[in-house]
Amino acid sequence: MVAIPSSEAAKRPKVKVDLKKAAFQAVLLAAVVLIVVSAVRSAQVNLAALGITSGFRFLERSTGWDYSFSLIERSINDSYLKTLWIGLMN
Numbered sequence: 001m002v003a004i005p006s007s008e009a010a011k012r013p014k015v016k017v018d019l020k021k022a023a024f025q026a027v028l029l030a031a032v033v034l035i036v037v038s039a040v041r042s043a044q045v046n047l048a049a050l051g052i053t054s055g056f057r058f059l060e061r062s063t064g065w066d067y068s069f070s071l072i073e074r075s076i077n078d079s080y081l082k083t084l085w086i087g088l089m090n
Contacts, residue, residue, distance in 0.1 A: 059084075 059081040072086050
């Protein structure tokens with residue numbers, strides 16, 4: 001004879017957690033996060049030592065470029081952002 005499980009026990013999914021696999025994945029994830037954080041920190045330190053800044057602040061600086069044709073009014077003192085916008089609009 002075969003034992004028939006009760007309806008409530010049959011509804012619950014059986015989840016088998018392998019602790020070795022879960023621990024390995026947790027250690028691997030921690031190692032990847034540590035490597036990424038170390039690389040970002042190293043890049044920050046090295047860029048600061050060289051006096052190089054990162055980010056988008058350069059978009060506010062003047063380009064100093066003169067270009068021959070534009071449908072939009074422009075000057076040689078326009079910012080990189082405005083120059084980019086003018087280029088897209090032309």
